[in-house]
Amino acid sequence: MAATVVIVGGGIIGCAIAERLSREDRYRVVVCEQDTVGAHASSAAAGLLSPGAERGELSSRSFELLPELVQRLKPSGVDVEFRVGETISPALTVEEERRLRAGDGRWLDQDEARREEPSLSPSVRGAAVHRAAQVTPGRLVQAVARTAVAQGAEIREGWPVAQLVLRSGRLRGVQGPDGVLAADLVVLAAGPWSPSLASPAGVPLDVRPSRGQLAMLHPRGLVLRRMLTWRHCYLVPKPDGTVVAGSTEEDVGFDARPTAAGIGMLLEFAVRAVPPLSDAAVGRTWAALRPATPDGEPVIGPAPGLPNLFLATGHNRTGILLAPITAQLVAEQLAAL
Helix, strand or coil, rough: EEEEEEEECCCCHHHHHHHHHHHCEEEEEEEEEEECCCCCCCHCCEEECCCHHCCCCHHHHHHHHHHHHHHHHHHHHCCCCEEEEEEEEEEECHHHHHHHHCCEEEEHHHHHHHHHHHCCCCCCCCEEEEEEEEHHHHHHHHHHHHHHCCCCEEECCCCCCCEEEEEEEEEEEEEECCEEEECCCCCCEEEEHHHHHHHHHHHCCCCCEEEEEEEECCCCCCCCEEEEEECECCCCCCCCEEEEEECECCCCCCCCCHHHHHHHHHHHHHHHHHHHHHHCCEEEEEEEEEEEEECCEEEEEECCCCCCCEEEECCHHHHHHHHHHHHHHHHHHHHHH
């Protein structure tokens, strides 16, 4: 009989794990989502996938898995708008120039940077170029979820998990709105809501909400050929001609409202980096709560003291990028049981 795996959380991490596990007959996969698939941080991201902008081997490994994942998603009928390209990271100070020159990107001097990206600020001292890609996050989550369902997974939307059910020191399932869903294995992928389920079960989990705000800009014409990253901010030109400006990192609890201060900072950054954006119309503004950890690293693996509970959270800004490798790691760990 197939082992029942309950995945708590229907964001990109939970859905990617469901897609990976549902390819194997040994598992019966059920995803429990309190709202709708991708309702929170996953669909609210800009979709920038840049291993060069993120530290660690995990980002590079996951980036290499993306084309295969996108290929598997094609039968879903959802175009995730996957595009391979580059990011450009301008240096506006001497310190930034020194740091970027020492990195592994392709360095452009001031004239080269302005020639390749004419809209960059005249004060740019140069820029580093890295390989990158992008997707439309909302489409990606839907495609992954549809693919998982087509492979046999079940997704329960509007089915919040109230608690993990333990008996005799072992995890037996999850408590939902209409009773207990029995499980042989549980994967906790509920983003910043994960600790509220882990802690009562005796599992310490330091994952906190980090608010990220974004703004959609509508420039009059083409202003960027590449995606632009600068410190913790970015500008992502999308296929429809808009540009997504992001993002803040704010410790404000579970307050997911965009604010005048946060959006104002993003607009100031956008105009400073790319002056022609001063004439862009400001469209939608939004915010989402990302799961952050103190050391900036995601939590992926078995929970201490509960061998049939697995944790997959804490990805903060890199959930979309790290979804493929997270799903692979969880699958490998479950197979080793």
